Amino acid sequence: MKMDYNVSEDGYYGEFGGAYIPEILHANVEKLKAACRTYLDDEAFKKEFYGLLRDYVGRPSPLYYARRLSEKYGAKVYLKREDLNHTGAHKINNTIGQILLARRMGKTRIIAETGAGQHGVASATVCALMNMPCVVYMGETDIRRQRLNVQKMEMLGAEVRSVTSGNKTLKDATNEAIRDWCCHPEDTHYIIGSTVGPHPYPDMVARFQSVISEEIGRQLQEKEGRSYPDYLIACVGGGSNAAGTFYHYLNDERVKLVEAEAAGLGIDTDRSAATIHLGRKGIIHGARTLVMQTPDGQITEPYSISAGLDYPGIGPVHANLAARGRAEVFAVTDTQAVDAAFELTSLEGIIPALESAHALAVLGLKKFRPDEVVVITVSGRGDKDMETYIQLFQTRKTDKR
Ligand SMILES: *Cc1c(COP(=O)(O)O)cnc(C)c1O
Numbered sequence: 034m035k036m037d038y039n040v041s042e043d044g045y046y047g048e049f050g051g052a053y054i055p056e057i058l059h060a061n062v063e064k065l066k067a068a069c070r071t072y073l074d075d076e077a078f079k080k081e082f083y084g085l086l087r088d089y090v091g092r093p094s095p096l097y098y099a100r101r102l103s104e105k106y107g108a109k110v111y112l113k114r115e116d117l118n119h120t121g122a123h124k125i126n127n128t129i130g131q132i133l134l135a136r137r138m139g140k141t142r143i144i145a146e147t148g149a150g151q152h153g154v155a156s157a158t159v160c161a162l163m164n165m166p167c168v169v170y171m172g173e174t175d176i177r178r179q180r181l182n183v184q185k186m187e188m189l190g191a192e193v194r195s196v197t198s199g200n201k202t203l204k205d206a207t208n209e210a211i212r213d214w215c216c217h218p219e220d221t222h223y224i225i226g227s228t229v230g231p232h233p234y235p236d237m238v239a240r241f242q243s244v245i246s247e248e249i250g251r252q253l254q255e256k257e258g259r260s261y262p263d264y265l266i267a268c269v270g271g272g273s274n275a276a277g278t279f280y281h282y283l284n285d286e287r288v289k290l291v292e293a294e295a296a297g298l299g300i301d302t303d304r305s306a307a308t309i310h311l312g313r314k315g316i317i318h319g320a321r322t323l324v325m326q327t328p329d330g331q332i333t334e335p336y337s338i339s340a341g342l343d344y345p346g347i348g349p350v351h352a353n354l355a356a357r358g359r360a361e362v363f364a365v366t367d368t369q370a371v372d373a374a375f376e377l378t379s380l381e382g383i384i385p386a387l388e389s390a391h392a393l394a395v396l397g398l399k400k401f402r403p404d405e406v407v408v409i410t411v412s413g414r415g416d417k418d419m420e421t422y423i424q425l426f427q428t429r430k431t432d433k434r
Pocket of ligand 1 (some may be wrong): 151152272
């Protein structure tokens with residue numbers, strides 16, 4: 034039998050996925066499932082969704098042939114430019130979809146979690162657009178690291194609630210958002226920012242992000258005369274930009290899928306966020322997946338230079354793609370990612386987000402043939418990471434002297 038890498042009827046990707054939730058959220062999750070069934074293929078819904086993606090987000094995002102990168106790595110390298118979207122990353126595709134669903138479900142209040150602040154900004158943005166109150170949970174540590182995004186969310190009218198439990202980062206913010214949702218199951222929709230959480234979230238988020246692979250198909254047909262690449266490469270935090278990049282090619286074995294997760298200081302150190310390499314089966318935030326944990330099952334604190342990849346779980350779709358060998362997964366270190374970011378900047382004049390730089394680093398880790406078509410998703414722009422880049426830039430200049 035041919036493998037199907039999409040979600041099953043009951044929310045599983047192989048042995049990963051499902052909905053492990055407290056009883057109080059059961060009705061909410063059922064309602065969301067019903068809304069997905071009713072609206073995701075509904076013509077009026079799609080018209081509104083694609084209309085906003087075009088006129089508000091600025092889609093389709095370009096598929097850019099990177100000439101100098103191609104020369105350097107000996108392949109036809111294309112960049113899918115999600116960095117050019119409104120608010121600076123792919124996250125907005127998903128928040129637009131979810132706010133339209135929330136309105137149709139009669140919800141009047143939005144909550145979200147955020148790490149680097151990109152998903153928080155994308156959520157606050159669509160709430161301003163739709164005139165809905167928005168509460169964003171964010172770890173105290175991340176609030177300190179990402180001032181600019183906090184200020185943007187506040188200017189957009191959202192309330193940013195500081196989370197002081199645990200490591201005070203993304204995992205803790207997610208716990209707090211789930212707690213809020215349990216207290217307000219009636220009026221509140223929780224906009225999860227990645228392909229994580231209980232079913233139907235991973236599948237719903239992947240479908241909203243699948244506009245990325247839909248466009249890649251059309252754009253490659255135009256540029257290469259065939260609608261599929263040889264390689265698709267994306268970074269994975271929770272896995273939403275990767276899921277969107279792969280979506281229409283999941284079951285197309287002509288296309289090789291490559292993922293870059295964050296190795297931090299290295300997978301042989303205790304400072305890493307490489308969940309697929311280091312995780313074991315467990316349950317986190319409502320889904321059965323790979324989780325970074327101690328031998329006795331305590332979730333361990335992840336580390337990566339990029340806040341968007343700093344998560345101890347992974348979307349169940351990706352746990353399954355890795356377990357079945359459908360995707361090849363690289364653990365990319367902070368240093369490799371930063372090198373790739375500086376290289377893209379100097380060769381192509383594009384400053385990528387630190388997260389996206391992990392995907393770009395794969396070019397240096399794999400061998401390609403000159404006629405092979407390689408598409409890399411640049412999930413976001415580097416504006417939010419400028420402080421980190423400037424610091425590194427200064428030390429590199431000093432080192433060279
Ligand atoms: C949030 C974020 C990521 C990681 O999230 P995924 O769900 O894995 O895509 C990657 N890149 C950027 C720019 C982000 O903001």
